[in-house]
Amino acid sequence: MHKTVVPRLSGVHRFACLALYRALLRQCAKLPNTAPELDACKPLIQQKFHKYKRLQSPSQTLNALKAGYEAYDLLHSASAGNQHDVNRIISLISETRELKQRESEMQRALTKYKQLKQKPPSPREQRREASRRAQEQTALRHPDATPILSRPRPVVSGKRRVPVLVNARGVPFLRIKKPQPKNLSGVIRTKLEKRWSRIKRRERLHEDLHFSKDEDDWDSLTLGLEKDTFEQPIRDAISVVNNQIHETDEANRRLAEAMWNVVLAERKLAAEEQAKEKGEQTT
Known part of the structure; x- marks a missing residue:
């Protein structure tokens, strides 16, 4: 079987292509300054070489090299003063620009057509997009937001929403509606990470x-009993961490009780408003 040769991995092939590339660029520099269209030769050659540098098909590579050598002959003749070849180069550049412009217009028309024919978003995609917008809008706390413990509100517009008390791994909060605000999620995450870091610190201190x-024990054997020990500072640090965890948990417990009272008050007002609305409908 014949050995498969990948052109771009061949050193001989790379040397030949680079030599052709440099020769074409040198000929571009020798073109006459009679027409401004000739200035586009160098960028066009660079673009084509960049486009075809990863060709692997031998037939495609052969066609590209043949076109390159033909372009070299044309540029060499034009740089020597052949006006016919100069006009031919100008014509080729104009045709290339027109073709590129037509392709761009076709691509824009195709993109516009796809956008017009695009299927409407599914309910799931609509919910996902609504959730994304809600997260962006609630990334920061609203400047006019009132503390949650200031509820219940005596008067509300529309139907009263009774909040739900939620326990997020020991951190209580009141959920008014979904989706959950992003700033609230950040506060809960920060509290949980802080508590967990203290627990890990306590575990490290128990190891120490x-x-x-x-x-x-070694000091007692070698130096006798001493007033200052290695054990006592670590026990003091463990006590400090335990107190911090206990104080945080106790604060969360008190906050949960206050929030539960808010829920009970909201339920009471909601029941009264519902009974009042039914009485007005019967009359």
């Missing part, structure tokens, strides 16, 4: 406590 006991 075993090493401190060994150090104190």
Whole structure:
């Protein structure tokens, strides 16, 4: 079987292509300045080489090289003063520009047609887009937002929404409606990460406590009993962390009780408003 040769991985092929590329650029520099259209030769050659540099098909590579050598002959003749070839180059550049312009117009028309024929978004996509917009709008706290514990509101426009008390791994909050505001999610995440970091610190301190006991045992054997020990500072640090965790949990418990009272008050007002609305409808 014949060995498969990939042109762009061949050193001989790369040398030949680079030599042709440099020769074409040199001929572009020698073109006469009689027509401004000739200035487009160099960018056009660079664009074509960049476009075809990853060709792997031997037949396509052969056709591209043949076109390159023909272009070299044409540029060489034009740079020597052949007006016929100069006009031919100008004509080729004009045709290339017109073809590129037609392709751009066709592409714009095709894109516009696809947009007109595009299917309407599905209900799921509409919900996803609405959720994305809601997250963008609630990334920051609204400047006119009132504290949640200031509820219940004595008068509301429309039907009263009774909040739901939610426990997010120990962090309580009142959910008024979905989707959940992004700034609220950030506050909950920050509180949970802070509590978890304290728990991990407490675990590391318990590990260090075993090493401190060994150090104190060694000192008692070599130096006798000492007033200052390695164990006591670590026990003090563990006590501080435990107090911080306990205070945070206690604050969350008090907040949960206050929020539950808000829920009960909202339920009471909602029931009264519903009963009043039914009485007005019967009369």
